[in-house]
Amino acid sequence: MLFRGSGVNATSMETARSYAAQMERYGGWGAFPAIHGVLMQIDQADLEEYQEAEEGGYAHELDYSRPLTEADLGREYVSIEDGHHRAIAAAMLGISLHLKEWEEVK
16 A cells, blocks of 8 residues: 655654564564554645655655655555554565554545
8 A cells, every 4th residue: 555654753764674573573563553644645736746856856755655656646545644664664564554543535
């Protein structure tokens, strides 16, 4: 699943790798708390913002789980409010996000 961090705190890949190692030992989410986020949808403004950031060399600062493309227009993603390191760890292992609660935004 596509997700985007809130940008509230910096992402530490060392922390994400540590969480991934623990999740691997658990065989999934184990004792980790679920993620809190809001369900959003990629729109044209998101794509334009990403393309501008990509051209400017700062797309990583937008904190999407992967690069955006035109094919993502209309795709849902989770805007993570709490748990971006856990989400990155899950993505590293190819396991789905465990969402505590989310609110659909149209």
